[in-house]
Amino acid sequence: MIAVVDGDTIDVQTADGEARVRLIGLDTPEINRDDGQDDCYAQEARDQLNDLIYGKTVQLRADPTQDNVDSYGRMLRHIYIDGQSAAVVLLEAGAAHEYTFDAPYIGQAEHRDAEHAAQADQLGMWGSCQH
Numbered sequence: 001m002i003a004v005v006d007g008d009t010i011d012v013q014t015a016d017g018e019a020r021v022r023l024i025g026l027d028t029p030e031i032n033r034d035d036g037q038d039d040c041y042a043q044e045a046r047d048q049l050n051d052l053i054y055g056k057t058v059q060l061r062a063d064p065t066q067d068n069v070d071s072y073g074r075m076l077r078h079i080y081i082d083g084q085s086a087a088v089v090l091l092e093a094g095a096a097h098e099y100t101f102d103a104p105y106i107g108q109a110e111h112r113d114a115e116h117a118a119q120a121d122q123l124g125m126w127g128s129c130q131h
Contacts, residue, residue, distance in 0.1 A: 004053070006031045007045030007095055009074060012058065022074040024063050025111045026087045027099035029125060040129035045095040052089055056081050063106050070101075078107065091115045094124020 002011040002018060007028025010021050029039030031046060060077040062068060070076055079086040085107065090096040091114035098115040100108065119126045 004046055004050040006042065007049050007090065010049070010053065010058075010079070012060070014060075020072075020074045021060060021077050021079065022070055022072075023087050023090075024066055024076050024078050024105050025099060025107060026091055026096040028090070028096045029129075041095065041125035044124070044128075045090065048090060048093055048095045049086065052086055053079070053081055058086070065103050065105050066101070085110075087111060088114050092118055092123075094118035094122075094126045097125075 002013050004010050005020070008023045008026055010023075012019055012021055028045035028049075029042035031038050031042045033039065059080040060075070061080065063076070063078060066076050068076065087096070088107070088110060091098060091111055096115075098108075098111045118124060121127075
């Protein structure tokens with residue numbers, strides 16, 4: 001891992017060079033929108049992802065149900081650290097909401113369950129931001 005861009009995007013070093021990777025199955029509040037403002041909980045989501053993966057080797061897994069690359073040129077991947085899904089950790093903490101772009105993805109039910117639990121417990125953005 002090279003850098004955390006925001007709560008759902010990282011830059012990584014691969015055997016082929018540097019790549020920008022978008023996590024599959026979640027969306028986090030946006031940092032530096034067009035008006036220069038951050039969404040509520042955007043910095044916290046980025047910090048949580050950074051704390052989760054900083055200095056660690058991450059495993060990137062493609063999902064055969066999803067495109068390989070999105071319209072911004074980012075690789076679409078599930079990201080794992082020590083066998084643990086980064087997306088599920090963020091969803092459980094209330095740092096993200098479940099996001100299905102076009103087609104159901106591997107792990108979608110687990111992602112939705114994690115989001116619903118965080119909402120019910122008012123964790124993260126669910127307790128800090130208006131929705």
